[in-house]
Amino acid sequence: MYFVHPARCEACWYFKNIANKLSLLIYVAAPRIIMQCVVCSTPQLQGLTDWHISCSACGYEGSALTVKINAQPEGAPVDELEREVGLKSLRQENFRDILSVVLKHVKPGARRLLDVGCAHGWFLETARAHFDVLGVEPDSVVGSRTASRGLPVRPGYFPDALTPDESFDVIVFNDVIEHIPDIASALDACNARLSENGLLVLNLPNSRGFFYRLSKIFARLGWRNPFNRLWQKDLPSPPTFIISIHAIWNCSWPSMAS
Numbered sequence: 001m002y003f004v005h006p007a008r009c010e011a012c013w014y015f016k017n018i019a020n021k022l023s024l025l026i027y028v029a030a031p032r033i034i035m036q037c038v039v040c041s042t043p044q045l046q047g048l049t050d051w052h053i054s055c056s057a058c059g060y061e062g063s064a065l066t067v068k069i070n071a072q073p074e075g076a077p078v079d080e081l082e083r084e085v086g087l088k089s090l091r092q093e094n095f096r097d098i099l100s101v102v103l104k105h106v107k108p109g110a111r112r113l114l115d116v117g118c119a120h121g122w123f124l125e126t127a128r129a130h131f132d133v134l135g136v137e138p139d140s141v142v143g144s145r146t147a148s149r150g151l152p153v154r155p156g157y158f159p160d161a162l163t164p165d166e167s168f169d170v171i172v173f174n175d176v177i178e179h180i181p182d183i184a185s186a187l188d189a190c191n192a193r194l195s196e197n198g199l200l201v202l203n204l205p206n207s208r209g210f211f212y213r214l215s216k217i218f219a220r221l222g223w224r225n226p227f228n229r230l231w232q233k234d235l236p237s238p239p240t241f242i243i244s245i246h247a248i249w250n251c252s253w254p255s256m257a258s
Helices: 010-028 080-105 122-127 140-147 183-193 210-220 225-230 245-250
Strands: 033-036 043-046 052-054 061-063 112-116 132-137 153-155 168-174 194-203
Touching: 080 122, 080 168, 080 194, 112 122, 122 132, 122 168, 132 140, 140 153, 168 183, 183 194, 210 225
Parallel strands: 112 132, 112 168, 132 153, 168 194
Antiparallel strands: 033 043, 043 052, 052 061
């Protein structure tokens, strides 16, 4: 890069010094290889924080944040009533769209539907006119409130909360699969629990979304609050990964290869 002599252009001198500092910063903080990507097996690099990792090949991004469902909160507890007011109408609209896709692709005669991590039960309410629904919810407070409305909710984690002989025509993860640390085992359990020609629905965050990309720009500039919030840092169940549509279409999950 060519710079005008500082005596002739103060602005160029300023930007030259910034460039030198950035070069030094990049050299000192070069990304470290953390582990192989769970999607494409490419070595992952340390991302924008000490808990964030990323894969340059397929777009997979992961975290080392700890899931603490049902643990005593370290700070102010999550106000589930306030959260419900803020999310309900948006989630219900989204769930109606998802159900319409499910009904287009499900096999004829399909009846049993499992909603993993059913939370407030809004998808159960949306789908029960078409299926015999069951929800599994690990958060004891949220799950008990949902069950008190008469919805079929079983406490615990998937697949441990199920009986050995239970199977389903449809298994749905609505903003849940990204919170499960061992995704390969979860997908293996789905394969085992789905009936023949069953349907697996994964509704999950897209790393190419506008607000997420904007939060990464802010994080690179030193303001990490939006990035931390989208990763739900310090909340009971932060996601373990965020993935791009590119990764979904161009890579195969290890447990789905057989």
